[in-house]
Amino acid sequence: MTEERNNAQQELDSQREAETVEEIFAEKDASEQSGNIPAQEEEQEDSTEQKIAELESKLEEADNRYLRLQADFDNFRRRSRIELEASAKYRAQNIITELLPAIDNFERALKMDVDNEQAKSLKQGVEMVYRSLLDALKNEGVEAIDAVGKEFDPHLHQAVMQTEDETYGPNIVVEELQKGYMLKDRIIRPAMVKVNQ
Template identity: 35%
Template sequence: KYKFKIKKILLQKLNEKKELTKKLENELQEMKKLAQEKDNLSKEYLEYLKRLQADFENYKKQQEKKKKEFIEFANEKLLNNLLPVVDNLEKALDSTKNENNLETIKQGINNILKDFHNILMREGVHPIKALDQKFDPYKHEAVMSFETDKYPEDTVTEELRKGYYIKSKVLRPAMVKVAILTKQKKNTEKEN
């Protein structure tokens, strides 16, 4: 009886261990399958990342090439507009060989200057108004000053070199001469 019970218990334990082993083997197979899927997925992501990185590198190279081309040819339109002015200067120079008429030469140079101004206007370049304006360090470069009572202090009295805007930005400030009050006038103003 006891042997039978022990045998039954041992068989039961053996069956439980077999079931547990089978269950663990199934779980192990499931884990291996999941690990393989994750491994495959990580390989796919890695390949995708490599392709993405290569695409990005190609994109950067394309953008760099476009940037170089843009810089290289950015002034092409402006330079093309200047070529007729060069042609006119060459014609004016040639005409001085045959003519002694100073007025004709002056008129030719004046026409060329008008051509230049027209090109500048088309490109958005226009002069800064300086004469009789209050000195503005953003638009004017004071290279001379003089004491006077004829002008209010910090008034631009002479434009030594024109300044220009490109659109609304200062391209080059105007070189100017600025009025400052005489010491006598300053003292009078301080007293009042």
């Protein structure tokens, strides 16, 4: 009886397997006829292509953002270097600007005529201090602007008067009323001049 039971069980299992295999083939045939499998594969391919396109666009955007940041950083570094160089180059500009009126006063004092020995020695002392100041300014890169006999240049000269002098050509500086100074390539104070018409 057990053997019959086993045989019956095996037959039942074989039948179930056959039915399952038939169902699978039937479903496959039905789906092939209706075109579901290729449609699903196309949908998967389309969604995969969309994901790839999205990822590529995100990567390109990230690359562009990186390149912009790199360019901004390079520009910042270059500007900082230029500002630092300018700061070192013109570090003495403020003190020089403050000293110019004192130098003007020294020049006025040196133009005075003296008649006794005590005044002459005082004038010599003033002249020594004046030359020391000019040497210190020269060491920092300060130079006086040449004016008399030169053609008027509005960048270097400030015309405060005009005159008619036949010994000079037109637009030539005839007289310097106040010296002008340059620090390296920067004008600190333009020369105040009288210009021939």
